[in-house]
Amino acid sequence: MGRVGDAFVDSLRQQAGGMNISTYGVNYAASKLQLHGGDGANDVINHVKSTVSNCPNTKIVLGGYSQGASVIDIVAGVPIGGINWGSQLPPELASHVAAVATFGDIADRAGGSLPAQSAMFGSKAIDLCNPNDPICHAGPGNEWSGHTEGYVPVYTTQAAAFVASRLLAGSGQQVPGYGPPQGYGPQTPGYGPQSPGYGPQSPGYGPQSPGYGPQTPGYGPQSPGYGPQAPGSGPSIHDTVPSAPPTPAPTAPTPEPDLVSAVH
Secondary structure (H helix, E strand, O other): OHHHHHHHHHHHHHHOOOOEEEEEOOOOOOOOOOOOHHHHHHHHHHHHHHHHHHOOOOEEEEEEEOHHHHHHHHHHOOOEOOEOOOOOOOHHHHHHEEEEEEEOOHHHOOOOOHHHHOOOOHHHEEEEOOOOOOOOOOOOOOOHHHHHOOOOOHHHHHHHHHHHHHHOOOOOOOOOOOOOOOOOOOOOOOOOOOOOOOOOOOOOOOOOOOOOOOOOOOOOOOOOOOOOOOOOOOOOOOOOOOOOOOOOOOOOOOOOOOEEEEEO
8 A cells, every 4th residue: 555555554553443454455557647546436436335235334444645645536526626537436335434534635736625625525534735745735845755755654643543533433432642742734623733843754765656556456344244252162071971051141242343444
């Protein structure tokens, strides 16, 4: 899923403790001209349909960085520069999407961010732009490293905290309090601030191609029904005949673990 996507999922697993989180890398031909974003959107939609059909209780998280964010814009029905292409998610499936996270999204410069523009996902979404990133930020101070190196770990941790709060809503659990501290960069209104002065990371990662590029499908959600099994014991090795065990009192069935599919 790329450096940004991997860091986001790693942080989400830490902050949504106990949840069974699987991932799926969107399969499409990423390119500089972004001609295949509609193919990526269709792949996302097909994966969501499959997940809902096979595991209807799975909570789905959509995410994307750079060109991957543009794919999620299409799925969310957000016009990019006033141009619509590809398909948006059918509205009847929207309730299965628990949260959306985008990073370095060109839509911020060409029509507005996903949280502000998407009627389907606005309240469920967080969009983060490094103020040094020329892809999403219009103004002075932009550097290409702001796009390629400016999102891990501060912004990926912040997005994971937002998504974890959506996943844990109503469960009585709280997101651990180690999220990013105050005051860095633009963020979704009403959500926790970040630490000041966070600049580009150490060199050596090299520029990344926009988007996540083609990926091999098949990392979809795990099969349902594999929740914890009740403990048991093997046969006795002693010759004595055991007395009849008392009839156990009825107990509530053990619930399956929460399932989350992160589509990035």
